[in-house]
Amino acid sequence: MNSVSSFLETPVEYLKRVGPQRAEVLKKELGIFTYSDLLHFFPFRYIDRTRFYKIKEVSEELPYIQLSGKITNPRILGQKRGMRLVAELSDETGVIELVWFQGIKWISKTLRPGIEYIVFGKPSVFNGKFNISHPALEEKTDENMELVKGLQPVYSTTELLKLKGLDSTGILKLQRSLVPLAVNYVNETLPEWITAKLQLMPLKEAMKHIHLPAGNEMLAQAQRRLKFEELFYLQLNMLRQKINREAEVKGFTFSHVGKTFNDFYNIHLPFPLTSAQKKVVKEIRRDMGTGKQMNRLLQGDVGSGKTLVALLNMLIAIDNGYQCCLMAPTEILAVQHFATLKELLAGMPIELDIITGSTKKREKKKLLDKLETGVLHIITGTHALIEDAVKFKRLGLVVIDEQHRFGVAQRARMWQKNETPPHVLVMTATPIPRTLAMTFYGDLDVSVVDEMPPGRKPVKTVHSYDNRRSEVYGFIKKEIEAGRQAYILYPLIEESEKSDLEDLVSGFEEIQKAFPAYRSAMIHGRLKFAEREKIMNLFAKNEIQILVATTVIEVGVNVPNASIILIESAQRFGLSQLHQLRGRVGRSSCQSYCILMTPYKLGSDARARIQTMVQTTDGFEISEQDLKLRGPGDLAGTQQSGVLDLKISDLARDGIIVKQARIIAEEVLAEDRELRLRKNKIIALQLARLEKEKGNWSRIS
Numbered sequence: 001m002n003s004v005s006s007f008l009e010t011p012v013e014y015l016k017r018v019g020p021q022r023a024e025v026l027k028k029e030l031g032i033f034t035y036s037d038l039l040h041f042f043p044f045r046y047i048d049r050t051r052f053y054k055i056k057e058v059s060e061e062l063p064y065i066q067l068s069g070k071i072t073n074p075r076i077l078g079q080k081r082g083m084r085l086v087a088e089l090s091d092e093t094g095v096i097e098l099v100w101f102q103g104i105k106w107i108s109k110t111l112r113p114g115i116e117y118i119v120f121g122k123p124s125v126f127n128g129k130f131n132i133s134h135p136a137l138e139e140k141t142d143e144n145m146e147l148v149k150g151l152q153p154v155y156s157t158t159e160l161l162k163l164k165g166l167d168s169t170g171i172l173k174l175q176r177s178l179v180p181l182a183v184n185y186v187n188e189t190l191p192e193w194i195t196a197k198l199q200l201m202p203l204k205e206a207m208k209h210i211h212l213p214a215g216n217e218m219l220a221q222a223q224r225r226l227k228f229e230e231l232f233y234l235q236l237n238m239l240r241q242k243i244n245r246e247a248e249v250k251g252f253t254f255s256h257v258g259k260t261f262n263d264f265y266n267i268h269l270p271f272p273l274t275s276a277q278k279k280v281v282k283e284i285r286r287d288m289g290t291g292k293q294m295n296r297l298l299q300g301d302v303g304s305g306k307t308l309v310a311l312l313n314m315l316i317a318i319d320n321g322y323q324c325c326l327m328a329p330t331e332i333l334a335v336q337h338f339a340t341l342k343e344l345l346a347g348m349p350i351e352l353d354i355i356t357g358s359t360k361k362r363e364k365k366k367l368l369d370k371l372e373t374g375v376l377h378i379i380t381g382t383h384a385l386i387e388d389a390v391k392f393k394r395l396g397l398v399v400i401d402e403q404h405r406f407g408v409a410q411r412a413r414m415w416q417k418n419e420t421p422p423h424v425l426v427m428t429a430t431p432i433p434r435t436l437a438m439t440f441y442g443d444l445d446v447s448v449v450d451e452m453p454p455g456r457k458p459v460k461t462v463h464s465y466d467n468r469r470s471e472v473y474g475f476i477k478k479e480i481e482a483g484r485q486a487y488i489l490y491p492l493i494e495e496s497e498k499s500d501l502e503d504l505v506s507g508f509e510e511i512q513k514a515f516p517a518y519r520s521a522m523i524h525g526r527l528k529f530a531e532r533e534k535i536m537n538l539f540a541k542n543e544i545q546i547l548v549a550t551t552v553i554e555v556g557v558n559v560p561n562a563s564i565i566l567i568e569s570a571q572r573f574g575l576s577q578l579h580q581l582r583g584r585v586g587r588s589s590c591q592s593y594c595i596l597m598t599p600y601k602l603g604s605d606a607r608a609r610i611q612t613m614v615q616t617t618d619g620f621e622i623s624e625q626d627l628k629l630r631g632p633g634d635l636a637g638t639q640q641s642g643v644l645d646l647k648i649s650d651l652a653r654d655g656i657i658v659k660q661a662r663i664i665a666e667e668v669l670a671e672d673r674e675l676r677l678r679k680n681k682i683i684a685l686q687l688a689r690l691e692k693e694k695g696n697w698s699r700i701s
């Protein structure tokens with residue numbers, strides 16, 4: 001969005017109130033070097049400070065309100081965890097208490113009793129009295145009164161910036177001196193035909209109102225304009241890359257379906273395909289037959305049968321004389337894929353093997369040889385497959401399972417294994433909301449397996465509190481007596497988190513005590529791989545009935561006889577993770593159960609996550625909810641990409657703008673692929689500018 005002009009490129013140091021010291025922190029903390037950078041540093045929310053309330057008007061229903069008055073009698077009460085700073089705020093109508101539980105020292109030092117303050121916060125009732133905890137405070141000077149008038153933007157800031165007087169209000173002061181001048185130098189970045197068509201505010205105006213909004217209506221318009229622009233260029237860029245790649249990069253043509261595929265389909269297929277599987281196999285086959293290189297995302301909820309879809313397409317590759325690889329994010333999963341494929345392909349003349357981090361040197365050498373000479377048809381494995389030493393004779397199809405664990409860069413490296421890039425099929429069981437798919441995976445074609453194998457019953461999910469553990473155990477016992485198996489899940493063990501390991505171990509001991517008649521085992525990321533594998537095998541054979549585990553079993557693990565998963569401290573897991581974990585059960589036609597165990601006291605986000613899990617088993621609904629609760633930045637995988645470095649758009653809320661931007665981007669490219677038309681000149685310029693700024697754009701896919 002940056003516009004080149006010498007004024008806007010002025011170092012921020014020269015702005016009134018900045019100077020070298022503050023400039024240094026602005027650079028370090030926020031990456032703000034120039035006027036332009038500061039201008040593009042947008043508020044993340046706005047608070048309505050149009051009105052001052054009187055203290056006697058305060059009631060519990062009020063949201064955030066603004067008061068003004070004198071602060072008196074600040075004092076520190078309580079000790080240790082109960083320590084708090086309390087003071088009174090009074091105006092001519094009454095008194096209300098202000099409370100701080102954090103930053104007590106700093107605030108008590110800076111509070112100046114007796115002078116007038118502007119106070120902003122949410123009133124609540126405590127011990128029958130009103131108070132406001134952690135209010136925002138400003139001294140009531142003329143300048144500050146001017147600043148808090150109307151809609152006040154809130155800028156994100158850091159401790160270091162605050163120390164230099166650059167809290168949100170401090171940054172606002174800078175913007176007030178910069179914006180009115182700077183907007184005159186801002187160049188439009190969207191052509192007139194687009195702003196007219198969508199009735200978007202000119203960029204100059206939008207820049208002004210985003211920082212200094214003249215009312216709600218102007219703010220909304222400014223936001224819409226800036227969001228559109230951001231999403232438009234993001235998608236335009238992705239679509240252009242896709243189109244260019246399709247035009248320039250040749251792919252292998254898998255022209256026919258032969259004996260391998262047909263034999264498997266007619267003789268070895270263990271069950272009829274669901275119609276969704278059939279549809280998707282066809283889509284992929286068609287794509288691989290066009291002579292273009294395929295880049296396709298295969299989405300399908302946990303348990304929808306993506307592995308079989310991948311296998312069928314690998315068989316087509318083999319029929320056409322190519323090799324395939326199937327890459328998984330964890331060793332457990334790679335081993336399991338290998339076992340699954342081996343079983344499915346038993347009796348077929350197909351050479352299949354596996355490479356992981358624990359493959360022995362000598363064995364590996366033999367394997368690599370077989371790959372390079374083309375003896376092996378299919379290789380499964382972990383990211384060990386990416387290493388340069390792994391060479392193929394004719395790699396035709398790369399299947400990447402559970403994409404979110406792999407970075408974009410890794411995907412790209414598989415490309416380079418041939419002169420002609422192989423077809424790439426990325427499978428993910430973490431459903432991606434449509435808006436996110438459009439932006440994040442905008443360069444991929446998408447296939448969806450939107451149907452479960454027949455006879456599956458949705459997993460029954462309940463929320464239970466710690467104090468009902470014995471009841472829960474009783475229920476698990478009944479299931480095991482009926483011949484079923486159970487997972488008991490604990491939060492992830494990080495290298496540093498000793499307490500998690502202790503929780504797991506004591507949980508395991510408790511389980512052993514509570515279920516003396518059954519075999520249980522414990523599995524976590526710190527165990528040696530061989531050890532983990534042994535335990536997984538025993539569990540798969542029902543020689544172990546209860547598996548006490550961490551999230552090492554999160555993705556892909558398939559033991560259909562397991563019918564219960566008990567998730568301990570469920571409040572600590574994210575939504576998509578809970579969904580993945582729940583997907584470990586419900587893999588047969590028997591009824592399965594998921595029990596989410598939490599303490600009685602729960603934060604509101606955690607409660608919302610648990611409720612979502614109890615209410616629905618639909619992965620897409622869950623992902624939408626996840627996006628709402630966490631924002632896209634936290635969604636699995638997106639952090640690594642650097643693509644979704646969105647300044648202003650919120651993919652959870654801006655679905656409509658995402659779609660509009662997509663439609664316009666498609667329209668532009670359909671008419672003017674090279675962006676040569678006069679009416680699109682601004683677009684070409686802006687795109688070039690953005691490319692220079694974000695070098696990483698070109699690395700996607």
Ligand code: ADP
Nearest residue numbers: 271272273274301302303304305306307308453
């Ligand atoms: P995911 O999509 O989560 O990777 P899998 O490929 O692991 O799912 O399949 C889940 C289970 O469903 C496996 O046990 C698999 O054998 C079984 N399955 C797959 N397709 C079908 C089908 N068409 N009918 C019955 N069971 C199927």
Ligand code: MG
Nearest residue numbers: 306307401556
């Ligand atoms: Mg899978």
